[in-house]
Amino acid sequence: MYCFSSLAEFSILRESIKEGLMKNCGKDALAVFIAINESVNNAIFHGNKEDNSKNVYLIIEKMPNGIKIVIRDEGRGFLNREIPNTSDWLEEHGRGFAIIQHCVDSYRLNKMGNEITLIKKTKVA
Amino acid sequence: MEIDTVINNGQVTVTLWGSMYVEEAAVLREKLIAFMESGHKQFIIKLNNVDYIDSSGLGVFVAIQKRALKMNGGITLVGATSLVKELFELTRLNKVFVMQ
Numbered sequence: 001m002y003c004f005s006s007l008a009e010f011s012i013l014r015e016s017i018k019e020g021l022m023k024n025c026g027k028d029a030l031a032v033f034i035a036i037n038e039s040v041n042n043a044i045f046h047g048n049k050e051d052n053s054k055n056v057y058l059i060i061e062k063m064p065n066g067i068k069i070v071i072r073d074e075g076r077g078f079l080n081r082e083i084p085n086t087s088d089w090l091e092e093h094g095r096g097f098a099i100i101q102h103c104v105d106s107y108r109l110n111k112m113g114n115e116i117t118l119i120k121k122t123k124v125a
Numbered sequence: 126m127e128i129d130t131v132i133n134n135g136q137v138t139v140t141l142w143g144s145m146y147v148e149e150a151a152v153l154r155e156k157l158i159a160f161m162e163s164g165h166k167q168f169i170i171k172l173n174n175v176d177y178i179d180s181s182g183l184g185v186f187v188a189i190q191k192r193a194l195k196m197n198g199g200i201t202l203v204g205a206t207s208l209v210k211e212l213f214e215l216t217r218l219n220k221v222f223v224m225q
Binding site for chain 2: 007011014030034037038041045089090091092093095096098099102
């Protein structure tokens with residue numbers, strides 16, 4: 001499990017997470033990495049609102065037929081957040097979820113909305 | 126990420142190398158806004174050597190394009206690699222920029 005409280009801390013871990021995925025997830029590694037990166041950005045900026053006293057937890061688990069990733073923040077939860085209108089191209093934010101959905105086979109939010117679970121079916125070494 | 130900028134006949138050519146995450150996107154935004162504040166409105170952004178742009182980076186391009194269009198300018202994106210191109214297509218931003 002990884003634990004970090006700021007973008008600066010995550011940026012130190014980012015490349016080693018990517019390398020680990022490249023080593024173990026073959027052709028799907030990049031898609032998984034992109035989904036993790038977008039989810040972590042959401043957790044830091046929209047979940048914890050860049051409050052460095054709050055942590056983000058990242059768990060990457062091997063499953064029999066793929067990989068499971070859990071990202072949890074200590075914010076108030078997705079339901080309390082304003083969701084940007086992504087149909088408006090002039091909107092600067094709000095594309096992260098579309099990218100996450102594209103990169104994984106499924107995702108689910110917990111009831112509080114501060115934890116996202118991503119599932120990618122892939123061959124894991 | 127490395128960022129190089131050259132001005133030629135009032136047009137700003139920006140060449141990028143590497144991956145664009147939130148941190149790099151913020152730096153690029155500052156640089157491009159500074160150019161706009163000094164009156165530049167036409168941007169060529171070379172993406173040939175960019176392997177990844179996250180959604181914050183895409184957002185910076187949108188923000189700059191929005192401002193540039195108001196000034197009758199705009200951004201032309203050149204040489205997007207396969208993944209970067211895919212991200213623009215997925216988010217439908219390929220319809221928002223001139224992509225060469």
